Amino acid sequence: MTSDAASPLTPASTRERLLSEGAHLFVARGYHGVSMREVAAAVGVTKPALYHHYADKEALFLAILDSTLLGLSDVVARAAAHSGLPAQLGSLIHDLLASAPQQRVGLQLASELKHISPERRADFEQRYRSIWMGGLSQLLGEAAAKGELRSDLPRAVLTRGLLGLLYPLVSGPPSADAEASAREMVSLFLDGAGAP
Structure with a gap:
């Protein structure tokens, strides 16, 4: 039986989602039009969690x-x-x-x-x-x-x-x-x- 609850994010899945959401944002708005805060919000992680994966x-x-x-x-x-x-x-x-x-x-x-x-x-x-x-x-x-x-x-x-x-x-x-x-x-x- 499967649960409807979302499974916890693993580091690998978080990185994949950061790459995917980041790519969508960069394509839509350009490099200068995207902030790290927006990428973190799109993935549903905190800014410190984002910076854990990518320094900048x-x-x-x-x-x-x-x-x-x-x-x-x-x-x-x-x-x-x-x-x-x-x-x-x-x-x-x-x-x-x-x-x-x-x-x-x-x-x-x-x-x-x-x-x-x-x-x-x-x-x-x-x-x-x-x-x-x-x-x-x-x-x-x-x-x-x-x-x-x-x-x-x-x-x-x-x-x-x-x-x-x-x-x-x-x-x-x-x-x-x-x-x-x-x-x-x-x-x-x-x-x-x-x-x-």
Whole structure:
């Protein structure tokens, strides 16, 4: 028999709710439009409880972006576990479509990085380039070395080309059919849009 009473918040669930509610508030109002008091109230915790988890507003904001970055890292790792570039790209694109709401929050909040201290911003940007851009670059570089992609194009060009196709997936409206969208995008990237 289940009880209607709310279960006590664990530290992990409190952190998750702080990240979720904080993300909603930051997206709606921007970095300067949100106070720690409002985040605490939205989650139903005291300010000291909030500060127990996050030292300041920058730390909370960056934790939200770190959560998005962790999701991107997982997407790349799952893709790399597949054999062959078509399967890897299919996995990557499908996972991006499945996680689009979370990735959309990360994209929306990235423009607010300008309000973060230069040191913390530089650290996050370096990790973003290493994890996301570096992960994609490695995936595509390995495919080129195996002859699955043109080897005359630098990794950076291949990576930018793929990112150009992927950006609308997480910034545009949700896809009704993730499987079909993934197949179409893989075909477009690997085969081009020219008539056969």
